[in-house]
Amino acid sequence: MERIVVVGAGHMGSVVVRGLVDGTPRAEVVVVDPSAERRASLDGRAEVTATYEPRPDDLLVLAIPPRAFDSFADGLPHGACARATVVSIMAGVRLAALSSALGTETVLRAMPNLASRVGQSMTVLCPGDQVPADGVDGARNALSVIGKVLVVQDESLLDAATALTGSGPALVAHLAQSFTDFARAAGFDADDALLLTSQVLRGTADLLSEPGVTPESLYRQASTLYGTITQGIATLREHRVGESVRTALEATTERARELAG
Ligand SMILES: NC(=O)c1ccc[n+]([C@@H]2O[C@H](COP(=O)([O-])OP(=O)(O)OC[C@H]3O[C@@H](n4cnc5c(N)ncnc54)[C@H](OP(=O)(O)O)[C@@H]3O)[C@@H](O)[C@H]2O)c1
The missing domain is CATH 1.10.3730.10 (ProC C-terminal domain-like)
Structure with missing residues (x-):
């Protein structure tokens, strides 16, 4: 069974988790958040944990604040993400930074918006050059639980998407x-x-x-x-x-x- 791990259960992460639980019944959904209160709000819907325990083929959705990313990446065991597919919804963290901090080329950036809460996000998704087609499909399917997804190949479009769709x-x-x-x-x-x-x-x-x-x-x-x-x-x-x-x-x-x- 596919395992989807959402790291960060704040405004965006919790909406993604709820969408995944309702929309992808065949996936195992795990939520990682340091806050006991936020974990409790999702307990029973998904598996909840305070720290990420990597598994090789995880689909990892990073919904943490950009400022928390470096310490998250530093805290992972060496090579933990080597085979994972990582989808970051963090604003302003480039594919190159994700790839180098996580030690994998299978990274994608996504820009969703507040309308995720009502299943009407317009999410723009940009895969890194090395992401295989099934990795793009997996990310697109996971994000489609919160609305529509547009895949683009040019990362610079994400800055405009942050303005137009994110904001x-x-x-x-x-x-x-x-x-x-x-x-x-x-x-x-x-x-x-x-x-x-x-x-x-x-x-x-x-x-x-x-x-x-x-x-x-x-x-x-x-x-x-x-x-x-x-x-x-x-x-x-x-x-x-x-x-x-x-x-x-x-x-x-x-x-x-x-x-x-
Ligand atoms: N909100 C939007 O409309 C929007 C739109 C597009 C993209 N984004 C992006 O989505 C991301 C999340 O935004 P948000 O509005 O959901 O923020 P948020 O409500 O502050 O949620 C972030 C969550 O991540 C948790 N967290 C922090 N460090 C963590 C770690 N190392 N491991 C696990 N969980 C950790 C936080 O816990 P603590 O509070 O205890 O630190 C908090 O529960 C951001 O990167 C933002 O740029 C947001």
Whole structure:
């Protein structure tokens, strides 16, 4: 039976574990976390332990903070990961750093996001050059329990993915705040303001998932139907909202690059 070990049972790790337990019943799922409280919250769903006891063919998912990585790697017995497949979701730890610290070429980096909690992550996965096809498939399958997975071969795309998909839910939530503020000011109560906003976001996302629909085709089509939308889009253009959003994504990407060194 395949063994999947999730190291770090915080916000992301615990969601991955819950998804794995529900979504991959044939895998043995082990959770490693120093916190007794976090282990207790997952006990009964997965095997829990305070320290990682390596087995040669583990699929290891690293969901620890980047600052904890060096001491985790230093604490492993020599050669412990030589045959393991290692998937890191740590922001800003490059494939070369993973490979050299863990002593294996079978390393992959993944950038999931907060929507993992509702099974709607957009995870971007980048395998190292030496990862065999079945290693990529195993990682993709493991991460698909938290949402959609896109595999890319160019590691530099992960910096942009950290901005667009990793930080995306928070950036979109910031924009959504303007919608709820507007609804409140118009007279809707807080619950209704949130309902209106979240349903608009959900509906728009679903429309954008239809074949042949793009953001531009959607707003152009809507604009011809209602004069009101033309007015709204013109105001967004006048205030350079699109440009501001692109600048924010570029700044977030640059920060991701800095973090990765
Ligand atoms: N949250 C996001 O939206 C998001 C998105 C994309 C990627 N990520 C990445 O995902 C990783 C985890 O993020 P998070 O938000 O889940 O962080 P978190 O809530 O702080 O969880 C990290 C967990 O790892 C544990 N840990 C630390 N050192 C460990 C070790 N040596 N062995 C086992 N467990 C250890 C921590 O325990 P203690 O608290 O006791 O130290 C904590 O329970 C980070 O690297 C982050 O960059 C997060």
